[in-house]
Amino acid sequence: MAEAIVSLVVARLSDLLNEEAHLLVGVKDEIQQVVTELSRMKTFLPDAISMSHAQDDIRVLVADVRELAYDAEIVIETFLLRVSSTARSKKRKMRSLQTKISLIFDRFGYHRIRSTLDSLPVTPEKLQRFHSHATVEPDIFVGFGGAIDSLVGHLVNGSDDCYPLISICGMGGLGKTTLAEKIYNHPTIKTTFSGLAWVSVSQKWQAKLVLRRILICLVPEKKEEILTFDDDKLVMNLLQIQEKKKCLIVLDDIWTIGAWDSIKKAFAAEKSLSKLMLTSRNVEVARHVNPKGLIHQPECLDPEESWKLLKFKALPKGGDALDITRDVKRMEQLGREMVKYCAGLPLAIVMLGGILVTKPSLIEWEKVHDDAKSSLERGKALGESYQSQLLDVLVWSYNDLPPQLKPCFLYLGKFNEDEWIEVETLYQLWIAEGMVLSSDKTKGETMMQVAESYMGELVHKSMVQVKYNNVESSLTKFKSCSLHDLMRELSLNQAKKEDLYKVVDLREGDNHLKATVDMRSADTRQLVVYFDERHTSKQVNHYFGKKANQQRYRSVLLFNEFRTEVCHQCWGQMLPILGS
Secondary structure (H helix, E strand, O other), X not given: OHHHHHHHHHHHHHHHHXXXXXXXXXXXXXXXXXXXXXXXXXXXXXXXXXXXXXXXHHHHHHHHHHHHHHHHHHHHHHHHHOOOOOHHHHHHHHHHHHHHHHHHHHXXXXXXXXXXXXXOOOOOOOOOOOXXXXXXXXXXXXXXXXXXXXXXXXXHXXXXXXXXXXXXXXXXXXXXXXXXXXXXXXXXXXXHXXXXXXXXXXXXXXXXXXXXXXXXXXXXXXXXXXXXXXXXXXXXXXXXXXXXXXXXXXXXXXXXXXXXXXXXXXXXXXXXOOEEEEEEOOHHHHHHHOOOOEEEOOOOOOHHHHHHHHHHHHOHHHHOOOOOOOOXXXXXXXXXXXXXXXXXXXXXXXXXXXXXOOOOOHHHHHHHHHHHHHXXXXXXXXXXXXXXXXXXXXXXXXXXXXXXXXXXXXXXXXXXXXXXXXXXXXXXXXXXXXXXXXXXXOOOOOHHHHXXXXXXXXXXXXXXXXXXXXXXXXXXXXXXXXXXXXXXXXXXXXXXXXXOEEEEEHHHOHHXXXXXXXXXXXXXXXXXXXXXXXXOHHHHHHHHHHHHHHHOOOEEEEEEHHHHHHHOOOOEEEEEOOOO
């Protein structure tokens, strides 16, 4: 992501030159020179990155470019915070930056790394917008139609031989959760069951939190009281409710037998009227939960269904309203060839569609087709090694993002798995981190609206899942957002490669906290901390405030899991910190 970081820093510094020029008196010309040199440096990065996979010293060079961009941003932001600094000290720091820049260009020459452009854009490249807030992104669902009716029928069946458990099992990216959501929201289900509860268990589960969330879903009017219950009282209340009400409880994304064993006592009532539905990558979990349950294992989409799904995502109105200047037949030929690399996995197909939807011309489709052959053909099909190949498709879609959107997408990895994030809070965090550029504003827009446009582009490219706001007076079209677990894995992996932020999980013990902070990489700018009811935010703030001042963190984001349960959203507090 070095190229994206340099692009973002260039745009940020250009914004500061335009908006805070009165605070940069005496060094404006030097700052503009740094911006120009960083812009020129960016043109060397594609060649450098292509060589870095085979040469460690070039990989280090690319990392040093990224770190130089960070240094430039910090130095110039410090000028704004410390307006009393003397002109001499400011110029000294700018000369130091220029020296580092010259050394980087010397290393480019030594390694014979070439620039991709002969000329530079005078101003930062504005984000090209494809998403319109006038219309909601269509709910695209292909295949599995017969499965919905069949599974709903099994769940509402009141005969003695009905199934107490319905399980949907299969590989990641197959559409298990999407199928479960269609069933859960089916009109017949809503009229049959008087109590509905959906909880994501995920890899890092805590039995008490899972039971608490289920109980709050079933009796939301007792939410405050439920938050005070201990484990035994949660179990007792869940058993009583399932004897009185006909409930459907969904355990989404349950990974292990141990996760089920930790909560199963809450579903052991002989007189229970409830039914369970679970989704899992591990079919053994379903068999362990109830050997008499029904296990549904969705199949991958066939070639025709795969093309239909890609067409709906990649082409306006499913290809029915195309510009007559576009070679529709040739685009279909290319699309059918490209979709083969997705091996019928819906997530991979949708991600491919997210790339193509912002490529309106035949020439662009041909380029994507060529990239697909070189990037994905080595695996022949996802079925041969679906996990690694699916990640290749996801990385490909990430690499296709505009520079402004890459850090915004990676930022989402900070939030808890399967968490729905309030977008207004998220936008404020993006803005505070300097990731939303005023140069992307159109006339009359606010920074929050620019942030909303960033989210719209991520949604349009199928990188993010969203819920829409039904309140007319709301400032935002979107209400909340979330990442598919594989997209979150991609976000965390890419952030780790770029050393964008470090994650500290206090739920794993205080020793983990101290080791992570003391051994952190020198160029990590952001820290993410998860804690629970065993820790107070005051304790964590005190510790990290002291550490951060010593180690130049730019920001620390704290997530209190107990507070999450209170408001049903991830609660974060960001401490902005600039090093001296």
